Amino acid sequence: MQTAMIAGAGILMLAGAAMGQTITQWNFNSTTPDNNTATGTLTPSIGSGAASLVGGTTATFASAAGSSDPVTSDDSGWNIATFAAQGTNSGTRGVQFNISTLGFENLTFSWDQRHSNASARNVQFQYSIDGTNFQNFATFEANAGDTWFNGRTVDLSSIAAANNNANFAVRVVAVFAPGTSGYVSSNSPGTAYGTTGTWRFDMVTLSGTAIAVIPLPPAAMAGFGTLAMLAGFGALRRRRVSRA
Numbered sequence: 001m002q003t004a005m006i007a008g009a010g011i012l013m014l015a016g017a018a019m020g021q022t023i024t025q026w027n028f029n030s031t032t033p034d035n036n037t038a039t040g041t042l043t044p045s046i047g048s049g050a051a052s053l054v055g056g057t058t059a060t061f062a063s064a065a066g067s068s069d070p071v072t073s074d075d076s077g078w079n080i081a082t083f084a085a086q087g088t089n090s091g092t093r094g095v096q097f098n099i100s101t102l103g104f105e106n107l108t109f110s111w112d113q114r115h116s117n118a119s120a121r122n123v124q125f126q127y128s129i130d131g132t133n134f135q136n137f138a139t140f141e142a143n144a145g146d147t148w149f150n151g152r153t154v155d156l157s158s159i160a161a162a163n164n165n166a167n168f169a170v171r172v173v174a175v176f177a178p179g180t181s182g183y184v185s186s187n188s189p190g191t192a193y194g195t196t197g198t199w200r201f202d203m204v205t206l207s208g209t210a211i212a213v214i215p216l217p218p219a220a221m222a223g224f225g226t227l228a229m230l231a232g233f234g235a236l237r238r239r240r241v242s243r244a
């Protein structure tokens with residue numbers, strides 16, 4: 001638990017005492033079920049936020065059968081294609097989610113992600129505290145193609161600047177295999193990496209705990225208001241001045 005006092009306002013902020021809750025979630029399903037997984041929405045199913053494409057990727061909606069979405073009919077995912085050519089633009093193509101964290105801390109970001117056979121197996125998670133500059137934070141690696149990897153999770157609780165931040169954003173982008181200058185396919189070596197490989201997303205979720213603001217009782221404030229100062233008294237030394 002972290003505590004911080006704002007002396008002037010006379011309040012004590014208690015952090016981490018509450019249960020985590022969903023701040024924003026995308027399930028990508030049509031708001032009104034239409035029995036067509038090729039239609040869906042980028043409007044969050046819970047909370048608010050913006051989903052966007054990064055670096056020239058393109059997207060459709062497609063069946064998310066295999067994700068953790070509890071909805072089993074008309075279950076769509078966000079299907080991403082048009083990744084970078086082999087050997088180019090590592091870390092520049094994928095998806096971005098802008099989510100205000102005002103009033104929240106102890107953040108956790110999680111998602112389900114399907115890798116097609118030809119898609120990049122190496123995934124870089126990035127975050128931004130200003131909505132513009134992104135920092136690498138966590139990596140994931142698929143070990144199979146045409147497979148859902150559900151519940152990928154990043155603990156953001158160590159990033160204080162991510163808390164209570166209207167400009168918070170994250171990205172999930174494709175990167176070269178570590179220490180190399182090329183992408184490796186999710187179904188390596190059976191399938192070559194290709195720009196037509198797809199990643200599909202579902203149940204994209206940011207969770208956190210509400211920052212509680214609790215008024216302090218007067219007695220507690222009096223305690224905080226007392227500042228004791230100790231003064232040390234050194235011996236006075238007389239400066240002798242020799243006079244001729």
Ligand SMILES: [Ca+2]
Nearest residue numbers: 027069075076
């Ligand atoms: Ca879904």
Ligand SMILES: [Ca+2]
Nearest residue numbers: 030036037039
């Ligand atoms: Ca639909």
